[in-house]
Amino acid sequence: MTLDLDLPPLSDIKVDGDELIRLSNRSANMLERIRDSMLQPHPRKQPPIYPSNKLQLLCNIDKTKMQSLLRSGKVPQGSQEAPGRMRNFSLEEAMEWVRATRKSMPRPEGKKGSVITIGNFKGGVTKTTTSMVLAQGLTVRHNRKVLIVDLDPQGSTTTFFGINPHAEIEADQTVLPLIEGKEPDLKYAPMKTYWHNLDLIPSSTDLFNAEFILPAKVNMGEDAQFKFWQVLSKGLEPLREEYDYIILDTAPTLSYLTINALFAGDSIIVPVVPDTLSFASMVQFWKLFSDLVQGLKGFEGEGGDKAFDYIDILITRMPNKPAATICRDWIIKTYGDHVLPMEIPETALAMSTSAxxxxxxxxPNWEGSAESYRRICDPYDRLVDIVDQKGCQIWRR
Ligand SMILES: Nc1ncnc2c1ncn2[C@@H]1O[C@H](COP(=O)(O)OP(=O)(O)O)[C@@H](O)[C@H]1O
Ligand SMILES: [Mg+2]
Incomplete structure (x- = not known):
């Protein structure tokens, strides 16, 4: 039996190079129109508002302490819809309150900001979520100045900032000009975002080009000193004065860019989902990563061979299932002290916020069950606090 689908007859004209150029031009024009229609002033994502009770939680103070600080006049007063009503504080005001109450050690004069790479060659293990939570948490809980660098051509981190990486980001806003050698460092790239003290170097699909440019530079051999794995690290160097932390979110592949990110990190955090497949892929991660560091031994030059301040494993998306518990135990048995002492549970709330x-x-103002909120927020707070504590220890050295 033949189905009569009423298709128009197939054209005798083949799809040739000229037609491809026409299609390419049409898509570029359409993108331009999309971009124009989206043109609104940045930032278009709104930072959170903290009502008094949530600010108390953030600053770890009670109502009485809050009242006395308000009376002292040394902290922002927030805004009230009417006298006697609950006060609301902007993110920036909340950060001032944190400065007045939590007393995190400031980065000592002359000490450089710390680069933390979030890596795992597997997708879906929450690299992007972890990068974002760490970046936000370090600014709001510890008053740090943070830069997040999106090194995944898919641009998920960039999207978290309310920016469409494919329609709104040009190649020259990403790390690409550094990779091409058009810029000596990354000072040109950080952009302000909706979140106070958190800047972004965005990504776009153009980042795929790094995978052609870097090997081509090696093969052309024009610069005998060219070390393809150190391009990012050198480009970030001047930014370490300005930022306390630089967080690198990576693509789930062992690409030239990911290698650069691993070598640029002072420390590495590897998020892992406790299931057998992820465990198996992590075995591969360690093998490739250790081969890489071994293979480049002796080529590092200035500063000696690569060593990290710490490499930590973060157990994440931990479901409440016996199989996951068994896998978690393997991870702890295998990696011992490298496993961070908290685990991030798999929760519907985390899934829905990231959607x-x-x-x-x-x-901070989430209206659902306080218990569900604390269940996911407490381990994130702990992660942020531990990472900052490690950062302080490194600065004290
Ligand atoms: N704690 C969590 N519980 C449940 N789902 C989560 C949690 N954290 C992240 N996710 C989901 O996991 C998926 C992958 O997260 P993502 O951060 O994009 O991973 P990666 O960057 O490693 O690919 C996302 O769809 C996100 O919604
Ligand atoms: Mg990602």
Whole structure:
């Protein structure tokens, strides 16, 4: 039996190079129109508002302490809809309150900001979520100045900032000009975002080009000193004065860019989902990563061979299932002290916030069950606090 689908007859004209150029031009024009229609002033994502009770939680103070600080006049007063009503504080005001109450050690004069690479060659293990939560948490809980660098051509981190990486980001806003050698470092790239003290170097699909440019530079051999794995690290160097932390979110592949990110990191955090497949792929991660560091031994030059301040494993998306518990135990048995002492549970709340390109830190005011909120927020707070504590220890050296 033949189905009569009423298709128009197939054209005798083949799809040739000229037609491809026409299609390419049409898509570029359409993109331009999309971009124009989206042109609104940045930032278009809104930072959170903290009502008094949530600010008390953030600053770890009670109502009495809050009242006395308000009376002292040394902290922002927030805004009230009417006298006697609950006060609301902007993110920037909340950060001032944190400065007045939590007393994180400031980065000592002359000490450089710390680069933390979030890596795992597997997708879906929450690299992007972890990068974002860490970046937001370090600014709001510890008053740090943070830069997040999106090194995944898919641009998920960029999307978390309310930016469409494919329609709104040009290649020269990404790390690409550094990779091409058009810029000596990354000072040109950080952009302000909706989140105070958190800047972004965005990504776009153009980042795929790095995978052709870097090997081509090696093969052309024009610069005998060219070390393809150190391009990013050198480009970030001047930014380490300005930022306390630089967080690198990577693509789930062992690409030239990911290698650069691993070598640029002072420390590495590897998020892992406790299931057998992820465990198996992590075995591969360590093998490739250690081969890489071994293979480049002796080529590092200035500063000696690569060594990290710490390499930590973060157990994440931990479901409440016996199989996951068994796998978690393997991870702890295998990696011992490298496993961070908290685990991030798998929760519907985390899933739903990230479906809307936000994190729990975007929602201090979340109206659902306080218990569900604390269940995911407490381990994130702990992660942020531990990472900052490690950062302080490194600065004290
Ligand atoms: N704690 C969590 N519980 C449940 N789902 C989560 C949690 N954290 C992240 N996710 C989901 O996991 C998926 C992958 O996260 P993502 O950060 O994009 O990973 P990666 O960057 O490694 O690919 C996302 O769809 C996100 O919604
Ligand atoms: Mg990602």
């Amino acid at each position: 809307e390109f936000s994190t729990v830190y975007d929602r």
